[in-house]
Amino acid sequence: MSTSVTTAQGSEQYHARLRVRRVLSEFWRWIFFASTALAIVLLGMLLYSILVPGLPWLSWNLITEMPSRIPEQAGMNSAIWGSIWVVLGSAVLSFVLGLGTAIYLEEYAEKNRWTAFIQTNISNLAGVPSIVYGLLGLVVFVDLMNMGRSVLAGAFTMAILILLIVVISAREAIRAVPSSLRQASYGLGATKWQTVRSHVLPVAFPGILTGVILAMSRAIGETAPLIVVGGASQVLFRPGSPTDPFMVMPLQIYNWTGRPQPEFEHLAAAAIIVLMIVLLIVNSLAIGLRHYFSKKTRI
Amino acid sequence: MVSMTTTPPRPEERAPLDLSGKKKRQASERLVKYVLVACSLVTVATTVGIIAILLYEALRFFRDIPFWNFLAGSTWTPLFSGSQQEFGVVPLVMGTLMTSVVAAIISLPLGLGAAIYLSEIASERGRSVLKPILEVLAGVPTIVYGFFALTFITPVLLQPLIPGIGTFNGLSAGIAIGIMALPTVTSLSEDALRAVPRSLREAGFALGATKFETSVRVVVPAAVSGIVASFLLAISRAIGETMIVAVAAGQAPAGQSGGSDGWWDLTESMQTMTGFIAYTFSSDISRESTAFHSLFGVGLLLFAMTYLMNLLSQWVTKRYQEEYE
Known part of the structure; x- marks a missing residue:
């Protein structure tokens, strides 16, 4: 064969x-x-x-009225205002902390074990379930710092959660600044902070801003940690100060979805439409800003 | 900041350089550095805080309920009273695992398939249309997926196929988590696939391989570390997902609702670890009860599970990463 x-x-x-x-x-x-x-x-x-x-x-009632037992009269006004308070508060906090962290890691930190540890730690934190941040917020902000179930506690918890997004995008923006700019500034005798403040940050600013807005859009939709920190009980008034209790849009949707009457389910769907429109606006803002600045500052 | 407003004077009439601000500048430089270091410490403090709080509160819980009874107990009834109250976490863990397995079955193959399509097959124009649509999926808040699972997946998609399925069930929640995790798999896998150098594909074609053979036997193996890392990240997100299960998976732990056949029965209510935490906080509960402390025991277990997945993902990325020049 x-x-x-x-x-x-x-x-x-x-x-x-x-x-x-x-x-x-x-x-x-x-x-x-x-x-x-x-x-x-x-x-x-x-x-x-x-x-x-x-x-x-979908109606104006939904936006202007407070929650109610009667679905035809119920609105999400308190939730909209609560979302504005919490999201803006967390955006400001995470912007300050996140920018500081990013500047430190990109401009100041030496390449040693400690820096590597901070970096690993940041990527590990990104994988922690959001509800665990809620438990952290409950013990640290609500109890230990005595903030109670307030806007302030919600904003702090949310700030810690979205901090990572701000840090990661701010680092990218700072890294993208050409080193020739820094060299030129040093060459004129500027100190490190003068260089960072007057030359690096202005160029990196659009990227940082985009990161903050994307972090806000995450905060707008985030629900789980706020159930733990704020509780899911109805709030029938707008927050007037940072120490007031609050309700946010996704939490209001959760509240309505959980009810047996089909009317509330439909109301929840309408509230989701409002939430998605808000997200769409915020995300378009981020895209628009990036586009605008990328035309304006080109290096 | 030093500002220069006048034209520089001629050398002979130039005053000695004024360096009096140097001390002040040095001091403010140091101050700035300290502030920045303090900012960066917040992330470290967060990790330390999470671990310390979970451990501290969980230890208080384990004083009441022995650790082994918690970990191996098969009945979870923390909100019952007296002798009917039991803290065996297995049903919750089963709920989490079963919904995550369903999510993985949906998101991993679909996500990888879409990634291969976007990276290897689609034209540049097709990609520029399809990719933003997938990114929309990634931006949808998870509560919306929960609503989708409860009001659409169960009654419209599952009811005709499985007539006896409960209003709240693990299957619909798992499917919704799968859809939620899909963009994670797609975008990270696609990044990994696109990072494979073109020369590898050309070598494949030159040897006479078809498009499919090149994609699956050359490009995918070269990108395997990124793909596996995206899988692990998606599973970790599925384990930690809260709102979908809080809305759609029901409030009775696996095997403990009326019609349930056991821990494996996806057609009935199946509370997960995250679902339990969310549900307990949306009902008022005494802060001094064992049930309240059990939240932290469950939280600790949840944290440990997702943390291990993340470490595994990092290890895979490091160990199997192919380096290209």
């Missing part, structure tokens, strides 16, 4: 195999396309499931 094949036989086998391989390639191409398409179909279903029950319930 012979193990060798003639050229003709080999070629025939090769071509038969090639046809199979080509069909297989084409087949998988469609599978990969289908998985992308399925993701988009799912997004479509998600929007459908919100728009159909929600649109008929």
Whole structure:
């Protein structure tokens, strides 16, 4: 018996195999396309499931009225104001702390074990479930610092949560500043902080701002830590000071979704539409700002 | 800041350089540095704070309930009274694992498939349309996915297939978590795939491989560390996801609702670890009860699980990363 094949036989086998391989390639191409398409179909279903029950319930009442037992009269005014308080508070706090951390890590820190530890720590923190931040906020801010279940405690907890987003994007923005700028500043005798403040930060600013806005958009949608810190009970007034109790938009949606009456489910859908519109505006703002500044400051 | 307003004087009439501000500048430089160091310490303090608080409060809980009874006990009824109150965490852990497994079955293959499509197959134009749409999915708040699971996935998609399925069930929550985690897998895997140098693909084609063979047997293996890291991150997010399960998975732990056949029964209510924490805080609970302290025991376990996943993910990235010039 012979193990060798003639050229003709080999070629025939090769071509038969090639046809199979080509069909297989084409087949998988469609599978990969289908998985992308399925993701988009799912997004479509998600929007459908919100728009159909929600649109008929969308009204000015929803924005101007306080929560109520009667679904026709219920609104999310207190939740909108609560979200504004908490999100703005956490944005300011995380901006200050995050920018400081980013400047330190990019401009000041030496490459040693401690710096490496801070970096690893930041990436580890990014993986901690948000509800665990809620437990931290409950013990540290609500209890130990005696803030109670207030706007302040909510803003601090949320600030810690979104701090990582600010740090990571601010670092990227600072790193993107060309080192020739720093060298020129040092060459004129400026100190480190003078260089950072007057030359690095202005150039990095659009990137940092975009990061803060994206962090805000995360804070707007975040619910879990605020259940722990703020509690999910109804709040029937707007917060007037940082020590007042609060309700935020996603928490109001959670509250309505959990009720047995279908009217509240529809109300929740309408509230989700409002929430998504707010997110859309905030995200467009980030994109718009980036676009505007990238035209203005080009180095 | 030093400002120069006048034209420099001729050398012979130039006054000696005024360096009197140097001390002040040095002092403020030091001050700035201290402030910045303090900022960077906040992230470290957060980690220390989380671990310290979870450990401290959990230890108070373990004084009442022995650690082993907590970890291996098979009944979870913290809000019951008297002798019916039991703190066996296994049903909660099963709830978390079962919903996460469903989420993984949805998000990992779909996410990787979409990543391969976007990176290897789609035209630049197709990609520029499809990618932003997937990013929209990533920006949707998780409470919205919870609403979707409760009001659409269960009644519209699952009810016709599984007629007896409960209003609250683990399956719908798992599916919704899977959809939520999908963009994580896609965007991180796509980054990994795109980082593979073009020359590797060209070598594959030159050897006569088809597009599919090149993608799956050359590019994917070269990007495997990034892909596995994206998988682990998605699973870690699934374990930690709270709002979807709080809305859709129900408030009875796995195997403890009326119609449930056991821990594995995804068609019935299946409270997870995160779901328990959220549910307990949305109902008022005494701050001095064992049930309240049990929250931190569960929180500690949750933290440990996700932390291990993250460490694993970092290890995989380091260990299996291919370096290209």
